[in-house]
Amino acid sequence: MSIKYKTLSELKELLEKKDISSFELVEETFKNISSSKTNSFITLNEEVALTKAKEFDQGECEGDLAGLPIAQKDLFCTKNLRTTCGSRILENFIPPYNATVVENLSKAGSICVGKTNMDEFAMGSSNETSYFGAVKNPWDLERVPGGSSGGSAAAVAEGLVCAATGTDTGGSIRQPAALCGITGIKPTYGRASRWGMIAFASSLDQAGAFARNAEDCALLLNHICSHDEKDSTSLSNDKENYLENINNDLKGKKIGIVKEFDISNLSKEVQDSFEQSKKIFESLGANFVEVSMPNIKLSVPTYYVVAPAECSSNLSRFDGVKYGYRAENVNDLEDLYIKSRSEGFGDEVKRRILIGTYVLSAGFYDAYYKKAQQSRRMIKNDFVKAFSEVDVIMSPSSPSSAFKIGSKTEDPIEMYLEDLFTISSNLAGVPAMSIPHGFSKNLPIGLQLIGNYLEESEILNFAHQYQKNTDWHIRNPDFGDNS
């Protein structure tokens, strides 16, 4: 039996009916990974995964996700399993503890088969900045899978695993989900613990999930989200059962279309898919309302002050002393810091550290960092106002479908604009997701649904209703004609 492209819920059912054992499932997963050409994984966890599968088969392990193989983005610390964050500086780092998200998924019985490739320290939108090589898009191996969680997205899209974790600082779950034709969700800031997530920009980073559909994402969020005393920004609100509210009628629901998101200059296919999806939601009883968010156009410049500032501060911990890469042949302690960091970080990470250092430096702090924090509030206020009028906001997930590897690496700003539609949700901290909703020349296109604070269920419901009435999400790279 082929397990490729099966959903999490389908595999769960096969296990429950004993049509397949967890051992067979995990063994087959590694077989598929070994013949994959996408470079989705940095480190495999074969021995431990097979042992855990055997334990499940012998009835020694329980939970909502028991016996199911999943992949973890290599940004989450995994106890006794190498965690690189896509960087040379952590090439040999073996954490002595699990991230809370990893611990939660493990407690639910899931089996981690390996750590997925990613842009170095999650800084990138194409997965090309990884020290471990670019990830390739399973729909076209000459193209990028998006980033930064490109390995997780590609692994799910290729059918290697039915689910994977990701993190999203400015679109790092939604943009790769869109470019790989799968479903990905970033919950409200603070809903999932950041403990054990290697920090990039602490006020923006949020863990989330990739799967083949919204229902599976809901199941995963049930375990990914939790209150955690170890993360001071973790929300203590009661956790929902995200599966409970995904079968609600959309009649009378209001969908906001952002006036300032100009899609008229995007490709015809992106525009056509967007119009088609509007019709589908209309046929399900939802209404469209234009909302004005005048400050949303400031999102990308605001982000490229806030995120590098936080990154320069967070990444100062990598100094070659307590863990990570240490340069050889150094003269003194300062030389050790400089050489270890210079040899350990790649170019994009250096660029962002330098921008962050510049905007935080004396004389520039008010002009850049404070100014960006002020515009961040203005963007947040736009969301608060919009959500007083509508239930969800809808936009394309990314300006285009997957681009050729190497085509945007020379111009950082062109790459930054990949996240044009996704960044504002991170600045405001609201939940958002991407679902597949069409194709452009055989390459998937994503639709973004943004929800109000803590209304993950609302966007999951919209996505699930959409997927019950469309088949974009069941297409895969072997599907045949995707025109």
Place this chain on the structure above:
Amino acid sequence: MDNKTVETISYLARLKLDKDKKDKITKDLENIINFVDELQDINTDDVTPLANPLEKTAPKRKDFVNSKDRKEVFLENSPQSDQDYFIVPKVVE
């Protein structure tokens, strides 16, 4: 953004740029700063800066030891350690 500024911030960040990449990075940084300069034109009078999207303040907890001392485990991750210490190049004469 000139070479001198890039040198200063590189030093502040404890980074040394490769000679052959320096010009490109300087140009990239200049472009990025020009790009974010759009923010200078907006009116932010009376707008309170927003640092945390949910504006939560860090909760307080009781100050007690809640995990085992795992000194050895953490020292093991160091590129160089000896007994109770991380080893670095000599800092005092």
